[in-house]
Amino acid sequence: MNHTPSPRSGYPHFRRIGTRWKDNDVYGHVNNVEYYSYFDTVINAYLIRDGGLDIHAGPVIGLCAESHCRFLDALAFPDAIDAGLRVAHLGRSSVRYEIGLFGEAAEAPAAEGWFVHVFVDRHTRRPVPIPDALRSALHRLQRPEAESLP
Numbered sequence: 001m002n003h004t005p006s007p008r009s010g011y012p013h014f015r016r017i018g019t020r021w022k023d024n025d026v027y028g029h030v031n032n033v034e035y036y037s038y039f040d041t042v043i044n045a046y047l048i049r050d051g052g053l054d055i056h057a058g059p060v061i062g063l064c065a066e067s068h069c070r071f072l073d074a075l076a077f078p079d080a081i082d083a084g085l086r087v088a089h090l091g092r093s094s095v096r097y098e099i100g101l102f103g104e105a106a107e108a109p110a111a112e113g114w115f116v117h118v119f120v121d122r123h124t125r126r127p128v129p130i131p132d133a134l135r136s137a138l139h140r141l142q143r144p145e146a147e148s149l150p
Contacts (some may be wrong), residue, residue, distance in 0.1 A: 003070075005072060005100070005108055005109050005112055006084075006098075006100055006109065006112065007107050007108065008082070008084060008100070008102060008107055010084070010086070010100070010143075011084025011085060011086050011098075011100055012085075012086055012140070012141050012143075013042075013046060013050075013084065013085045013086070013141055014042075014082050014083065014084050014085070015041065015042045015045055015046070015082075015083050015085070016080050016081070016082055016083075017038050017041055017042070017080065017081045017082075017083055018078075018080050018081075019034075019075065019076070019077040019078060019079055019080065019081060020077060021077050021078075023077055024076060024077045028076060029074040029075060029076045030074070030075040030076060030077070032069070032071065035069050035071070035101060035111050035113070036067060036069065038081055038083050038099075038101055039067065039069070039083075039097075039099050039113060039115050040115075041083065042083035042084075042085050042099060043085065043097055043099070043115060043117070044062075046085060046137070046141075047062065047134065047137070050137040050140075051133060051134040051136075051137035051138065052131075052133045052134065052137075053134055058122065059121065059122055060119050060120070060121065060122065060128055060130075060131055060134075061119070061120060061122050062117035062118070062119050062120075063117065063118050063119075063120055063125070064115065064116065064117060065094065065116045065117070065118045066114075066115070066116040067113065067114065067115045067116070068113045068114050068115075069111055069112075069113035070111060070112050070113060071110075071111050072108070072109060072110055072111055072112065073103070073106075073108070073109075073110040073111075074110065075101065075103055075110045075111070079103055079104050080104050081101050081102065081103065081104075081110075082101075082102040082103075082104070083099060083100070083101055083102075084099065084100040084101075084102065084109070085097060085098075085099055085141060086098050086141050086142070086143050087138050087139075087141040087142045087143065088114065088143065090130075090135070090138050090139060090142055091130075092127075092129055092130070093118055093119050093120075093127040093128055093129055093130060094116060094117060094118045094119065094127075094130075095116070095117050095119075095130065095138055096114055096115070096116045097114060097115045097116075097117070097141075098112070098113070098114050098143075099112065099113050099114070099115060100112045119131075119134075
């Protein structure tokens with residue numbers, strides 16, 4: 001499969017994330033497992049700050065149902081990462097995000113991937129409709145479905 005990575009301009013929201021010394025592995029670059037932590041950071045910071053998600057006491061929480069990462073270039077401490085975020089699909093109780101991780105000032109991503117949240121009742125863990133405030137925030141990040149990553 002041939003896929004051209006999306007440039008910075010393909011993402012409506014960014015969050016700068018500082019790498020940590022512990023993020024590097026013995027090969028001198030950020031270890032692959034850390035990329036998923038960066039995905040979590042950009043997504044959840046947006047949900048909390050822009051969507052009003054109450055992770056401590058709210059009736060609805062988001063659970064990861066699927067995630068994927070395509071590694072394109074190396075990232076390394078002490079560089080910062082610009083994590084781009086967009087919404088590829090917004091359903092009744094789920095959302096599929098697309099994330100691009102960019103090195104400082106890089107136009108092409110070092111990694112790109114997707115992450116699916118299913119919103120559930122905090123206690124029963126059964127799917128529930130995405131709350132209106134959260135849906136509104138997610139809608140602002142939506143892009144045409146036809147341009148989504150595979």
